[in-house]
Each structure stands twice: as structure tokens, then as C-alpha cells.
Amino acid sequence: MSLRTRLLILVIAAMLVPAGLVGLRFMQNRSSDINAALTNLAAAADEIAGDLDEKIQGTAQLHYGLARARDLDTRDKAACSAFLSEVREEYPQFTGILTIDPDGSLFCDSLRTNRSLDLRDRAYFKQALVSNRVVLEPVFGRLTGISVLQIAYPVRSDAGTLKLILLASFNLRKFAEFHHKRLLAEKEVLLVDGKGTVLVAPSGAGWSVPVGGSIAGTELFRFAATPDQESFHELTDGAGRTHVWSVAARSPSTRDAGLYILVGRSKDGLVSAANRRLYEDLAILAVASLLLLAAVWILATVSVGRQVGRLAAMAKNLGRGDLSARIPPPHPEGELGGLMTLLNDTAESLQQQRAAIADLNQKLSQSQKMEAMGQLTGGVAHDFNNLLTVILGNSEHLADQLAGNKELHRIAGDIATAAERGSDLTRSLLAFARKQPLRPLDIDIAGKLLDMEPLLRRSLGEHIECTFSLDADLWMTSVDPGQLATALLNLVLNARDALPEGGKLTVEARNTSLGESDLDVNGEPRPGDYVMVAVADTGTGMTPEVASRAFEPFFTTKEVGKGTGLGLSMVYGFVRQSGGLVQMQSEPGHGSVVRLFFPRLATPPAEDPLPAEQIAAPDGSETILVVEDDDMVRAYVENELKALGYRVIARSNGPAALDLLRQRGDIHLLFTDVVMPGGMFGPELARQATALRPGLKVLFTSGYTQDPVKTPDGVGDARILTKPFRRKDLAAMLRAALSTPSR
Secondary structure: OOHHHHHHHHHHHHHHHHHHHHHHHHHHHHHHHHHHHHHHHHHHHHHHHHHHHHHHHHHHHHHHHHHOOOOOOOOOHHHHHHHHHHHHHHOOOEEEEEEEOOOOEEEEEOOOOOOOOEOOOOHHHHHHHOOOOOEEEEEEOOOOOOEEEEEEEEEEOOOOOEEEEEEEEEEHHHHHHHHHHHOOOOOEEEEEEOOOEEEEOOOOOOOOOOOOOEOOOOHHHHHHHOHHHOOOEEEEOOOOOEEEEEEOOOOHHHHHHOEEEEEEEEHHHHHHHHHHHHHHHHHHHHHHHHHHHHHHHHHHHOOOHHHHHHHHHHHHHHHOOOOOOOOOOOOOOOHHHHHHHHHHHHHHHHHHHHHHHHHHHHHHHHHHHHHHHHHHHHHHHHHHHHHHHHHHHHHHHHHHHOOOOHHHHHHHHHHHHHHHHHHHHHHHHHHHHOOOOOOOEEEOHHHHHHHHHHHHHHHHOOOEEEEEEEOOOOOOEEEOHHHHHHHHHHHHHHHHHOOOOOEEEEEEEEEEEEOOOOEOOOOOEOOEEEEEEEEEEOOOOOOHHHHHHOOOOOOOOOOOOOOOOOHHHHHHHHHHHOOOEEEEEEOOOOOEEEEEEEEEOOOOOOOOOOOHHHHOOOOOOOEEEEEOOOHHHHHHHHHHHHHOOOEEEEEOOHHHHHHHHOOOOOOOEEEEEOOOOOOOOHHHHHHHHHHHOOOOEEEEEEOOOOOOOOOOOOOOOOEEEEOOOOHHHHHHHHHHHHHOOOO
16 A cells, blocks of 8 residues: 555544534534524514614604794794704604694694695594603505604693694604615515504515505414514415514514514525535535645655745745745745745735835824814914904004004004914914804805906916806805805816816806705705806816715825815815705716805895994993903903993803802893803803893804804804904994894
């Protein structure tokens, strides 16, 4: 018997026992996989039920909030419907939100259909008449025919009298479709009410009962109604296909609603994955066995010592980190030669990965540096604007006092000019960090574009043909004019860079209405009426990969030093801050078009306010509470207000100001900084202050704020005065704030 044969026999004998153990382990794994799939089926059902319970609780919280909204406490049906329509846009999971009068008639609804409905026959209405909590009922919508979960909440007066019933129709079909997609379509979702009516039917071919049909009296419904008897249930249809079903544990919400949530999967699909894994594992075992036998055969016939030595040397070099090491040819045939080639390829791949990692580390370092700069600029701008407020204000004071000395008066004016330039610098820093509050105005975009036309044409150069196409009678919109100009200039300069050999550029503005199918660049629909501004060029265009990342911060295809990658990201952030959306189309060789959509004003713009010089009145006599943490700024503001004739009380933080407000004494206006140390910012101070004194007027001031200042409930039309500010701006804003009628 040859050596090769003896080695093969020994190897085969040695492999029998481990092969048997591995095969047994494979079978155990198959059984575990099937059990895990069943457990996953039950977990999926419970997860869907938990999600529905969260949606119900969330709707209840929404009802509690809406019940206290003043917009619903009205008999103006159109205004009420408009308010509910706005709420519905924020909660697309509802097919509609409406209010029902105590007599059962529909009053207002989010669909604005002005329809008349008598809802006295609905079970949820009858329960809501005698209940003080949320009432649930799964039904089919009368207009849409869609299965919905009606979530009703009776709104009662303090005396307990029913004022109205709030109703939100939660879309069960969309809810089931979402979870069906989330489950990768491997599992079927079935929703049934307590009578056995199918609310949402599975989409698989094995299901025959349509939506609206009944499975009452069937084996599946009995299983759903008594889930504690067994964890899973198998059901075979007329075609011989077997499905495994699991029913979700019923929560208090689903029990009140009378809902059963079942998740099913074909039995073949349930076990196919486990069988496939078993076959793959057995195949791997067989291949490994054959390779081992082949290796023994080669080792028995060919001397491998030298080749193994070459492999060991290569491994040693790699272990020392020398990724440039290679096994030189010639390479032997067979597995050893393949292993040598593999090691060489691995070393080459590792060497390339090391270079890529070094490049990524450099880019990451640059990105972190830019992020740190952005965070730093915000803090610097805040402190710098406080200093500029004192410098600018005192320079004005000096200029007034030194009016008789031309040289000193000129120096004081130079100080004020330098302070204003410093203010421009801080605005640039905040724009870079994307933390500058917007100052929207009700404007005609067409007029703004016409004003910018000379600047845009000069920026393009004579080699580019520029056309403006502006529709007549554009809707008014609320936009920050300065940020709009910056955004348009960014787009035009990008188009210019894409037209190195010349071409055409078109700036277009027109009214448009968007629907659910019109998406933002991030895939989000925002239907409504907009004023669209588009910049189109016939330049080089972008590949789909580049276009998909064009609005990412710091992403740029320009050469180093010729672009920061912030232009389009700043444009996108500005448009979204303005309540609009951005769309882009681009194709290599066919140019690009970027469209900016700004929301149409729902109401006509208010009349222009009087100029600051006319509003400002130096003979004010009201009492003003100044809250400012910076000592120099506080002292400056206090002196200026006294010079304007006001009585001034100053505090350095919010708690101290609240202590003063709790005492007696007239205080007509709260003048507070937005960002202050100690945990209480200006908006929170204003909220608590107006709660203590409902007629108190509020004027904010800020040199920097992370987010736009949102007026708290109850404060009214509070204004904000941006630091640094001149005396006339302070006087004008004070009179405007004090002149605002109380709500």
C-alpha cells in the first residue's frame, strides 16, 4: 500500500467522527433556526401591537393638546377647518381630523370638504357622549372606504358639559403597509375587529377573504380570540398552502378598540431559510473535506518544505508591518501557488487600504477642524457682539458730546464705523456656522431678482448668456432678503464654474403648486402653494453619485482652495429654515437646474411700519426691566434708556428678575437677552414673566442664538433686537414693543 493511500485512509478515518459531530450540530442549528423564526413571528406581532398602542397614546396626547387650542374654540367653520388642515399636514398618519358637535353633526374637518355628516349612529360617538376619556372604534371611512381606527375624545367644559368631540381617523391600511415593508414582505399582516371583520388583509396569494369580509367562525378567528391556548397556529388553504400565524398580545388600547393583530408566514418560507443554511453548511463541509484530501495527496507526492518556507517568510514580513513585501515568482501550481498569490494580493490590498485610511484620517481631521471652527464662531460672535454693542453705543454717545470738536467727533465716528464693520464680520462668521437667525420680510421676489440682475450679470462674465424669466403677479412670500441674495449668488457662481467655455444661464421665477409626488432633495413631500425660483445652466452637469451628495456640507468637486463645499448646503439650510424645499436635476453634458420653493403667504402682508426715526420717542416715561448678564452691556443699556426718559430697573439673570416681578410696582416692558448663564434663557424668562404679569410687553436682544427665537405661548408678538444696535434702533424697537396692543 502506497504512502499516499495510507495517508488518505488515515485522513478519512480521522474525519469520520468530527464530520458526524458537525452534521449533528448542523441539524441542531436547523431546529434552532426554525424555533427562532417562530419566535420572531410572535415578536413581530407584539411589536406591531406595541407600535399601534404608541400611536393611540400619541393621538390621545394630540387630542389633549388640541382640546386646549383656541383655534377650535370657535364657531368659524372655515377657520376651524383650516387649523385642523394644518395639524393634519404635520400628522400624515391620519386620513382626517374633525370635530363633531354634541348633536352628532360634523362641524369642521381637515379635508375642508364642507360636507354634512350625521355621526350619531357611530359607536364611538355614543361612547364619547358618556365618557371622559379617549374612545376607540375600528371602522371603514364613509368617503374613502379605507379601514381606519377612529380615536375620539370628548371635550368638556369646566362644568362637565360636552362642548365637542375631537376625532382623528388613524389609517390602518397605511400602518399595516408600513410594517409589511419593514418586515421585508416576508411576513403578512392581518388586522381583524372583534366581530371577525377583516380590516386589513394580507397581500399574499394564499389569502382569499377581502377587506370588509368576515372570518368569524373560522379556525383562524377562534385562535385569535383565544391566543393563550397555543402560541402558533397552522392553517392550510384550498390550494394546499400552509401558513403559520401568531397573534399579538392584547394591550388595553387594542382591547378597547376590539382589534386583533396577526402576523403570518408561509410554512415553506419559514423552514426554507433553515433548510438552505443546512444545505450550505453541509456543502461547505463536503468542500472542505475534498480540499483536505487533495492537500494530503499533494503533500504526499510533492516536497512542500521550500514553498512553505517562502510562505513563512512572507507572513513574517507582513507581521512586522512591511506591506510592500511580496513572494517573487515563480509560484508552484496548486494550492500553495494560489496561497502565495492570495498573500501577495492581500498585501497589495492592505497597502492600498493603509493609504486610503491615511487619506480618510486627513479628511476627517479637516472636517473636525471645520466643525470646531463652526462651534467656535458661534461663541465668539456672542461675546464679540456684546463688546460691539458697548463700543458702538458709547461711540455714538461720544460723537454727540464731541459735536463741537471736529477732530474728536471724527474719531468717535471712525470708532462707530469700525464697530459696524465688526458687526458685519460676526454676521459672516454666523453665516459660515449656519447659526445666523433669519430676518424674513414680506417681499416680492420678482422685484428682488430685478434689483440683483446687474450684480448677477457682472458675476457671470460676457462669455455666458444670461436670461431672466419672471412671471407677472408673483405671490408674496416671507423671506430674508439678504439670505435670498446670497443663495442666488451661490447658485449663479456654481453655474458659472460649470460653464468654463461659455453657455446659457436662465433665472426663472413663477407661482406653482406642489403635490404629494413632488419631493424635496431628501425625498420628503411638502405639498402646497409656492413661489419657485430656478437657476438653470447648460454646463457640464453632474453624475447621479455627485448629485446625490451635492447638498452635503463640505462636499465639493472643485479643486483644493477653490471651494469649501458649504455653498449648496447653506442654500438648502436657508430654504428649509424659510419653510420651503429644494429640488435639483442634473445630467452629465446637459447642465443642471436648481429650484428653490418659498411658501406663499397665507394672508396679505401687513402695512410697512413707520421708520425708526419716527417711532423713536426720547420722552418715554414707562418702567423697563432690563435683564442682561454682561455688566458692560447692562450698564450701557441702562444709561441709554434713562437718557430716553424711561425708568429703568436692571437685573443680571432670570431668577433675580422673576423675584422682582413677584413684587408690587409698575413694570411695562421686559428687555431681556436671549442667551444667559444659569439655565434660564430669555424665552423661558419671558414665559414665566408674562404668566406673572399678563399685560407685560417683551423685547428680546441677542448677539447670537443657536436656534431662531420662538415666542413662548402667552407672550404675544415679542420682538428681537440684534446686537450690536444703535441708539435709534433701541428707541424705535422700544416704542414699537410698548405700542403693541395687548392680547
